Amino acid sequence: SAVAEAERTATSSSPAPTGDITNxxxxxxxxxxxxxxxxAYHGTAWSVRERLIDSFDKTHEHWKKEDPKFIYYLSAEFLMGRSLTNTVYNLGLEGEYADALRQLGYDMEKVADAERxxxxxxxxxxxxxxxxLDSIATLDLPGWGYGIRYKYGMFKQVLKNGYQAEQPDIWLTSGNPWEIRRDGLRFEVGFGGRVERKKDGNKEVTVWTPSEKVWAQAYDNPIPGFSTPTTSNLRLWDAQPISEFDLGAFNAGDYDRAMLDRERAEAISAVLYPNDSTPEGKELRLKQQYFFVCASLQDVLSRFKATHGTKFELLPDKACFQLNDTHPTIAVAELMRLLVDVEGLDWDAAWTITTKCLNYTNHTVMPEALEKWPVKVMAKMLPRHMEIIEVINEGWTKWLGGHLKELKAEERAKRISAMSIIHENPWNKEEMLVNMAYLAVVGSSAVNGVAAIHSNIVKDEILNDFYQIFPSKFQNKTNGVTPRRWLAWCNPELASLITETLGSNEWINDTEKLSALRAHASDPTFQKKWAAVKHAKKEKLxxxxxxxxxxxxNTNAxxxxxxxxxxxxxxxxxxVLSIIWRYKQLKKMTPEQRKKAVPRVCLIGGKAASAYDMAKRIIRLVTAVGDVINKDPETKDLLSLYFLPDYNVTLAETIIPAAELSQHISTAGTEASGTSNMKFQMNGCLIIGTWDGANIEIAEETGVxxxxxxxxxxxxxxxxxKERKNFKTDPRWDEIMKDIEGGMFGDKDYFKPLVDSVNNMKVGNDWFLVANDFAAYLDAQEEVDKVYKDQSEWLRRSIMYTAGSGKFSSDRTIREYAEDIWHVKPSRPAA
Ligand code: 26Y
Incomplete structure (x- = not known):
C-alpha cells in the first residue's frame, strides 16, 4: 500500500525518535x-526536520545529476498552515513518532496542536x-516554489464586542524548525537610482545604478511528497541590509540613523498585505514583488549558468515560471533586464526566451481587482524596468498594428489603445498606468483561468481583445486541493473507512478510485458507519x-x-438574511410545529481586509444576529449562529470534516473557482451554491x-x-430589512450602510444582486431541510460527494499544468 511504501522509504538508519526528541x-x-x-512539539519537530533534510538532500542530488527541466512557481503568497502532521504522514513516519510521543506521555494530536x-x-x-507544492512533490516533478518570508503573516482576527479587530501574526519568535537558512546564499536587489548608456567597445550597454540596495537572503522550506522519496523546496527570501549598521553614525551618537538602513531593508519582507482581491497601490507592495522576483530569477540563472554557461537559448528547456496572478509579473521586465543588460543578449533573442519561460494564471474576474501601477511610481522605483516595459509596449503595439492592418485606421487605433500595456487611468486622465495583466499576457506563452466558467470569462470578457489575437494562448486549469491534508490527514476516521471499504489506500494518490464508493452510497450498513464518522467530527467541532x-x-442539528x-x-x-428569516419563522411556530423543524447550527468564519468597511459591518451583523438568537431559550436548540474568529488553515482542518452543508453562494460569474468547495466535497459535505466557479464542475461530478x-x-x-432599480423585492426581504433598520439586532446606525448597499439604488445598487437571489435561496434552503429529514437520502448524497471528488485533487491539476503548459516530467530519486 502507499503508506507501507512510504514507511519502507523512510530512512531506517535514523535514531530512535524517543531519544532523539529528548536530545x-x-x-x-x-x-x-x-x-x-x-x-514536546519542539523536540519532535526538530527531530523530524532531520529526516526531512535527508530526503531533501537525496532529491536535490538526484535532480542535480539528472538536470531535468524545472517549474518555478512564483507566488507572493504561500498559505502553508502547520507542518508537523503533514510531514510525518507524508514521510510515513507517523507510527514511529506517535509511539515515541506516547512513551513520553504525549498524544500526537495534542502535540501537533502546539504548532503555529x-x-x-x-x-x-x-x-x-x-x-x-504538495502535488508537485508527490508527483516527483522537479519544481520549487519561490516567495517571500514575511516576518508577520496574515493578521490574527479577534472579536471585540462583536467587531473585528486585527492583531499582528508573530509566528517566528520560537524559531521555525521547518526552514533552513542558507548561509551565504543571497542576492543583491536594487531600487531607484539612474540609468545610463555606456560604450563597451562598439556596443552600447545600459547600466542601472540603483540608489538603494538590499540583500535577499534565502531560506529553504523542504516540501515532502507523499509516498515517494521526493522532497521538493519552497525558497523564501528575507530582506536584509547590505551594511549591518552605520558605525559612523553610531559613534557620533546618532543611534536612530545608525539603524536606518536595516529598518528600511527589513520593512520589505516584514508584513503580508492583508488585502484579498482589492489591490492597494502601495509602493511597498511593488517593492515586495520586485524583491522576490529579482532574487528568484537571479538564483535560477546562476544555477543555470553553473551547468550550461551562457547558452541561454537552452533556458526554456530547463526552466519555466508560473506567475501566480499578476503579483510576480515584473518578472517579464526583470528577465529581459538580466538577459539584455547583464548577460548581453540582443533584445529579440531575450524576448523569445522570456516569453517561452513565463506563463500566467489569472485568479479574479473583477476588473477593479487587476493590478495597475502608476508609471510615475514604477519609473521612480524601477527606472530600468519602466524603460523595458516601454520598449516591450512599443514593440507590441507596432506588431499589433501590423496584425490588425485589415481594420480601418480608426478602429485599429482604438483596438491598439485598448490593448496598450501602458494606458491612461480612466478615473484620472493625468495619470498613466502599467497594466500588469496585459504585461503578463504579452510576456507569457500560456494564460489560464482556474475553473471552466472562469476561463471562459477570461476569454470572452476580461481579456477578450487578447484572446482574439492569441486564441491558442488561453487555457483552463480547474483548481484542485491536496487530498492528503484535506481528507486523509484532517479526517483520518473517514480515510480509514474509505480505505477499508475500497480495500486499499491507493485513493490517496489516485482520487479517481473514490468513485468506487458510489456502489456503497445506498447501503444502510455503510451509511451508518459514514454517519458515525461525521457525528464524531461534529462532536469535535x-x-x-x-x-x-x-x-x-446541539450536535444532532x-x-x-x-x-x-x-x-x-x-x-x-x-x-445572514436567510438565518434571520428562519429565526422569525421558528418564533411564529407552535411547539408542535417546532418539533418538526430541522435544527441547525450555523457557523460563519472569515477575515475582512482591515480597510474593507462593508465587510467589517457584515461580520458585526453576523455576531449581532447570533447574540439575539443564541440567547433565545425558545429557539436556541433549533437555531444558533456563531462567528468563528481567526479562520485559518488549521481551523479549516477541524471545521471541514464536521460540515454537513457548506455555502458557496457568490453572485454567478464572480468567484473564479473557490477551493474550499472541493475540500467540503471530499469530506462528504453537501453544497448549497450558485452556478459559479468550480461549483459547476463539482455539481457535474457529484450529480447536479x-x-x-x-x-x-x-x-x-x-x-x-441594469434592471435592478426596477426589481420588485420579495415581501420577506422588505420585512427583514425593516427589522435590521429598526434595531432588532441593535447597532442600527452601524447597519444602515449595509441596508443601503442593497436597497438604496443611489448608494449601493445591490451590485452583487443579493435581492435577486434571495427568494430562490430561501427555496433552496427549504429543500435542504426536506432532504435532511430523510437521513438515508442525505447520507447517500454525502457519500456521492466524496465519490465524485476525484477530479478535484491538485494532483490532477498539476498533471495538466505539467503536460499542457510546463512540459516538465517526473524525476524520482532512488528510495
Ligand atoms: C493585488 C492584491 C491585493 C491581491 C492579493 C490577493 C489580489 C488578489 C489576492 C487573492 C486572490 C485570491 O485569493 N483569489 C482566489 O483564488 C483562488 C485560487 O484560484 C480561487 O479559488 C478564488 O475563487 C479566488 O477568489
Missing part, C-alpha cells in the same frame, strides 16, 4: 524533559500555491465552539457552514440533483444589474 529538547532548548505539549500556522497568504490563491464561545451546541474571506461578492450577507443549486446565471448578470 533535541536538551541541546536546542536546554530542557531536561518535555513539560508541556509545546516542549505559517500564514503567509490571504486565502484561496495562497492556499492553492501550498496545495500545488462542538467542543471547539464550546471552548471559543462557552456554549454547547444540521451543521451549516460558510468559511472564506468576507467579501460582498461572496454574499455572507445573503446567508445532489447539489442545492439556486440563483441567477452568470450570463444574466449584466442585464439584471
Amino acid at each position: 533535541k529538547l536538551k541541546y536546542l532548548f536546554g530542557k531536561e524533559a518535555a513539560e508541556t505539549p509545546k516542549d 500556522d505559517a500564514a503567509l497568504g490571504n486565502g484561496g490563491l495562497g492556499r492553492l500555491a501550498a496545495c500545488f 462542538a467542543a471547539l465552539i464550546k471552548k471559543i464561545h462557552g456554549d454547547s451546541v 444540521l451543521f451549516d457552514i460558510q468559511i472564506k474571506r468576507i467579501h460582498e461578492y461572496k454574499r455572507q450577507y445573503l446567508n 440533483d445532489n447539489v442545492f443549486v439556486f440563483g441567477v446565471r452568470a450570463d444574466e448578470i449584466n442585464q439584471l444589474r
